[in-house]
Amino acid sequence: MVDTATTLAKRQPALAQNQYLCTICNKTYKTFHGLIRHENSAHRSYNQPPADLISLPPQHIEQFKRLLVNEIHKKLSLHYTKTGKQLIKFPCTDSEFVAVFGNYLSRFSPAKRTYCCIFKDYNAEHTLRNLLGDEQWGTRYYQDNQKSYVQLYLQENKIDEDVSNIKTIKVIPPEMTVEWFQEKIKDIKGHQTLGGQLRIRFRINQEHYS
Ligand SMILES: [Zn+2]
Structure with missing residues (x-):
């Protein structure tokens, strides 16, 4: 496992001795x-992506979106132990990440070169449908009218129950976060490798539909 904090600290080049530029x-x-x-x-x-990203061909971006939707669907299981919090880790470049999510950045950190997007509420479902180019990006249907789906908001018929639970149990509204991190490995001979990882965190739910 890469020690992100250490590698990040070493990556920022010093301007002069002991000077780090914002x-x-x-x-x-x-x-x-x-x-x-x-x-x-x-x-x-701050959410402006850097200017040094590579402009990718539309076909490449479409292909990348399909890979992401496929990774999400891998997590959409019906098994009762697979409900709840999910984490997808996916190696990619930040050019790929920004090509898909760049208009929805909550934050970009130039110093750490990390990006973050947060999708939640009813509108997020529509946004992600357009963004990922797949009507069914976050729902997988199974036999006997069963489905597993990415939860982005609390359903109306459950709000009363959830609100009453707030007093006793802390209810965290569901959301999907999409982040990108740079990784760096430096070995004892000073050889360095650079990587990038997209991380998607979300919660899945399962139910019968009619
Ligand atoms: Zn500043």
């Missing part, structure tokens, strides 16, 4: 952690 506002910091603290407080909503 590329959003050009302030400099003495430590990488100082820069990260600044980004977290001053640029928490």
